[in-house]
Amino acid sequence: MSHVKIEQKTSLGRAETARWLTELAKAIEHGGTVEVPLAGPNVTLSLPEEFRCEAEVEVDGEEVELEIELKWSPGPG
Template identity: 50%
Template sequence: MKDLKFEQKRSLSRLEAADQLSALADALRHGGNAELELGPGTLSLRIPDDLRTELEVEVGDGEIELEIEFKWPTAQTGTPPTRSAGEDG
């Protein structure tokens, strides 16, 4: 079961699609906590430095479908902070 799912389907002009991809590219470039304007709302995401990606192109039935997928864990990764000498615990 998914913790959260956001899905949006709508028709866009080529320029609107380019603007959406540019906003996503900026969020990926800066990383950290990113906010994406998606239609009437804003989606806030934590974007880590390393991602998994999948690119899929399907041609058939008179259409071309292009899917770009990015995946990363919901938990922050990295080593836990070390404790310095003299700390209680």
């Protein structure tokens, strides 16, 4: 697979953020694929059995950043 990067930044309310994370968590739990809603067309990703996970918290003055990163190798296609 060639290198592809799609990035979107948006503001969500507490309930919208929780709903988005819950839908993502359910997709990961059940396996198969997940559709990631973006400003343009959704991106569909095949999910693995295992992820490499990283969490980072950064506090810079008045701003707090929580970054959760999931990595995996694409399966045979």
